[in-house]
Amino acid sequence: MSVATRVFVARLAGTQVFDPIGDEVGRVRDVLVLVRAKGAPRAVGLVVEVPGRRRVFLPLTRVTSIDTGQVISTGLVNMRRFEQRAMESLVLGELLDRTVTLTDGSGEATVEDLSISRQRNGDWLVDQLFVRRRRPSKGLSLRRRGETLVVAVDAVTGLAGSTQEQAATKLLEAYEDMRPADLADVLRELGEVRRLEVASALDDERLADVLEELPEDDQVGILSRLESDRAADVLDAMQPDDAADLLNELPQEQAARLLELMEPEEAKDVRRLLVYDEDTAGGLMTTEPVILGPETTIATALAQIRRQDLPPALASMVFVVRPPLETPTGRLLGVVHFQRLLREPPHASIGSILDTDLEWLTPDAPVGRVTRLLAAYDLLALPVIDTEKRLLGAVSVDDVLDHILPDDWREHIDEDLEEVPRG
Incomplete structure (x- = not known):
């Protein structure tokens, strides 16, 4: 070497x-x-x-x-x-x-x-x-991207700073395989202008995933500087509960305008969540857990929870209901836990292996009850139902942690490690 x-x-x-x-x-x-x-x-x-x-x-x-x-x-x-x-x-x-x-x-x-x-x-x-x-x-060229060359650093001006808008192609290529939480850390370390340039270069799905990992102030700072149509597209791609939390942080007029620009089906779920107090199960829940009918086979249920876009906490169980299968659903029949699915034959129906004793929440249940039930029964998610036992959504442990931890917890995650001056 x-x-x-x-x-x-x-x-x-x-x-x-x-x-x-x-x-x-x-x-x-x-x-x-x-x-x-x-x-x-x-x-x-x-x-x-x-x-x-x-x-x-x-x-x-x-x-x-x-x-x-x-x-x-x-x-x-x-x-x-x-x-x-x-x-x-x-x-x-x-x-x-x-x-x-x-x-x-x-x-x-x-x-x-x-x-x-x-x-x-x-x-x-x-x-x-x-x-x-x-x-x-001007005109057509076989070398549309322009020629490449290696030049001495003193053969250019403008490297020390530029007022022009800057692309983010090479940065995103380097971080292509990063998890959203890691890319969110990268964005937090960039200056405000560069952070917006990089965020703007992400596609809607990727930006939505990254925003969900950023502190609320950074979320608002990025979303507020996007064109309204683009901001609405990003909100469409976010989990409904995360989109509702973000809209709650925006000025009322801006939030209303973005809701109007969102896809009607996505906006409907977000509007439902916005009516609940943020310190309740309704304010914490997502409207998109895994929901299936009792006749669904175990093989199909396993395929559903293998979806890449599904958070691990929500992949821990399947909620089994009568039709309709979109929230608010028909009557909640019970749940099937991930481990039970692995132990049963793939052709069997999930209605034959239901857990009907699971605790449940009403949408007005305070966050204290939510945390106690999750801890008492070692669960990663809980159903939220109405008075007719229709499933409204589910509260997952990661949403509860985001809510009860201090707003700046990401900035202090390393305090348990030794801090010494930069060498």
Whole structure:
């Protein structure tokens, strides 16, 4: 192994970081550079994701080797959560996709990658940019995207900052396989303008999943800056209970306008939830648990709870009802737990294995009763029914935790780990 003399940063994304004895420390998520008005930007360290989804700062002075597919550190890692400082820029998060101007007068280009080079004194400087030249939008061309070229960092202007809107293609490529909660952490670390640019580049389903993992203030900040039609599409893609919670945080006129723009079926579920107090089972419930009729086979029920978009807590049980099967349903007959489904023959009907003794909630049940029942019976979800025993929805344990934890719990999740100054 050796210390590389030049590294292209986009290729570092996701690279494993090891200590000297070969134990994995984490994975590279970004590179931090100081962009200066004069002189080449200087790379100062790596942003490394360690177990627990924590992102920490690893100075390049503590990197002993950068080789194919791995980074070796001295083993001394500051476990304090990474916080970006003034004058620092994240390469993947902020510099890639930036528009720069070529000093030879040939026009503008988009930065798709950049390299950092190790100097004799040990410093790492940004020395080259891999850019795609912008082509005039005249006529047809076989090279519509423009030619790519490698240029010296001093052959462009505009890397230090730009007032132009910036794309987020390269950042999202690097984070394509991230879970929504992890991508939400990335967004929280970005500046307000860049956060909105990245959020706007996500498709509706992905943005909906990410918003559900963000604190309410960040949710409101992003949704309020989207075009109304786009904001309504994102609300359509969210779980109804999460969409209702978000609309409750918006000004009344804005919330009403977005409800009008939503798809009628999605808006109907959200409106039903908005009538309940947020501290009740009705305010916490989702209207979209797994609901099936008693004649449904176990094989079909298992296929339903395997859906990728279904939260794990709601996948723990199937609610069995008389028609109609959409909330508010016909009479609730009982539930079937996931483990019971695994123990029975696939061709049997779920109506033959019902649990009819499950506790249930009314929509006005206070959150204290909800938490006590979930804890007392070791359940992940509970049905919410009306006076005629029609199923209105279900309250899951994750919704209860989101409600009872402090608003800023995401920001203090790492307080049990040692905090020391950045090295």
